Amino acid sequence: MKLSRPKIVALVALAVAIVIGAVVALRGSKQDAAKKDEKAAGAKPALTVATTVPQRVPLPVRLSANGNIAAWQEASIGAEAGGLRITEVRVNVGDRVEKGQVLATFATDTLKADLGQAKAALAEADAAAADAAANAERARSLQQTGALSASQINQYLTAEKTAQARVQAARAAFDVQQVRLTQSLVVAPDAGMISARTATVGQVVANGTELFRLIRQGRLEWRAEVTSAELGKLAPGTTASVTAASGARLAGRVRTLGASVDPQTRTAIVYVDLTPLPGAANASARAGMFARGDFELGSTPALTIPQSALVLREGFSYVLRVNDDQRVSQVKVQPGRMAGDRVEIGEGLPAGARIVASGGSFLNDGDLVRVADTAPAPAAAASRASAAKPAASR
Incomplete structure (x- = not known):
């Protein structure tokens, strides 16, 4: 029996549909089997990580402040003799000088002439005094003879x-x-x-005219501004580290505290003697510069973690805690003081919790991880933090 063309097309379409359905069913069964095998074998870790535990170590307590660098004492050097002309200026601004060093000279012609005139007047007075002394001596010798009257003798003595x-x-x-x-x-x-110079060659100056200003002994001081509440934490002898606006780093020691508090700003001035630290850049510190620094107030114990364990997300700080099931939980923390590569954290994280030491930014809350090692011993972490150089914190 001969089939019509429409029937042939229908049979072919039915056969194709049967083949496609069989292929889809076979693929689905393979995927279900693969899922079952993966589930049976366990989920794949998202990352291999190293862990650490928070450690309690001593961290420095510092008080931050701002202020200006100023000269310890500035001497005004002026002209003692008026009406003289400057003939030479031997120093300029920025020059270092020694005590007694000549800074400028005046014309001496007039002074030498006046000195010669005074010398001649002294010689004349000496001669007149010698003659008067001789006359007085003769008058005394004739006093008993009566050759001279008492009034004449008195005139010679006078x-x-x-x-x-x-x-x-x-x-x-x-x-x-x-x-x-x-x-x-x-x-x-x-x-x-x-620090300043107004003297110029040829200038005729009046008595007392300022010619130079000198920073005595080259000493600088930092005049730090602190609040009334912070003033009680400081005392003479407190050490400080100061950084000028030019980048110069200086060591400081509190010399004295301000005797009063500004009633408008409620701040007081703390006077800190400065000593440049080794390094060529420290020569750039100048009087009048803005500077900020930190006063050393001792140390207190703090719970710390490596800085690499912190994860910043959406403006907040987090750490990733590794749970017993090898999955991570995101814990929000508040960072505080820093010392070397360690940072203080606030409440919210137990001291014995295991956290991801680094690479936490690649993980999300709930991810499965593979732990590559164990957390370091507390003694080792504490020794590293104590050996690290402290960084500034409020």
């Missing part, structure tokens, strides 16, 4: 005393001119650094 007084006045005038001659040299009153 002339002798007057001549002696004129000698003293002439000698004082001579000394004044000698002092003025020495004042033609402007010298440093102390060792230090020149």
